[in-house]
Amino acid sequence: MSEAHTTPVEPTAPPRGLLIVMTGASGVGKGTLRELWLRDQDVFYSTSWTTREARPGEVDGVDYIFVSADAFEQKVQQGGFLEHASFVGNHYGTPVEPIEAALSRGQDVILEIEVEGAMQVRDRMGDEAILVFIMPPSLTELRRRLEGRATETPERIEKRLARAREEIMHAHAFRYVIVNDDLNRAVQELEAVQGAERARQRPESSWTPEDRAAVERAAQVRSDALSEADLLHVVNS
Secondary structure (H helix, E strand, O other): OOOOOOOOOOOOOOOOOOEEEEEEOOOOOHHHHHHHHHOOOOOEEOOOEEOOOOOOOOOEOOOEEEOOHHHHHHHHHOOOEEEEEEEOOEEEEEEOHHHHHHHHOOOOEEEEOOHHHHHHHHHHHHHHEEEEEEEOOOHHHHHHHHHHHOOOOHHHHHHHHHHHHHHHHOHHHOOEEEEOOOHHHHHHHHHHHHHHHHHOOOOHHHOOHHHHHHHHHHHOOEHHHOOHHHHHHHHOO
């Protein structure tokens, strides 16, 4: 009796990871939110290059990769950044190679970058880039946080506030807007966004109750749920 021959089954590639871009005004609390949100997750957190000096407590290679202006420009010329931007005299950039590698192996990638850079990522990656804007409850509160950090001159604080005012009024350019006035709630909303976007990679018929709950909660922080009056209230208060 001849033996039956079976064709080996090729392993299926994992679903591509999510590319989540977190942005918002300096001082809005992105770093604290990110740490709480991702502390128990196996995600790829992209470490940006910057030419600015490290602030007290920041660690090279963890918070940023701190480089000279010449090294940064060389990387730009090599096409090595997914995005790069200048802000108040300093340069920031996101190296592209490790991001593409992580997405291909099915790992979610988190970028925490300036708004200008987030727009570049959206232009390059299209709908694959999930843009999340972290918004302060008010500009008065943002000023208090910036002044409390004691790392900026008054002139730079005013520049950051002017930039924040403009960014808030263009919040509809982002897919999601999360107001950071309650840390625990904001973290839960980030988790819902991540869960909802992951669920949308699969047929709706396969969604679990947890998936449906995430999709419902994420819908509440879609940018199109905000009116212009909502945005004006933030910048005028």
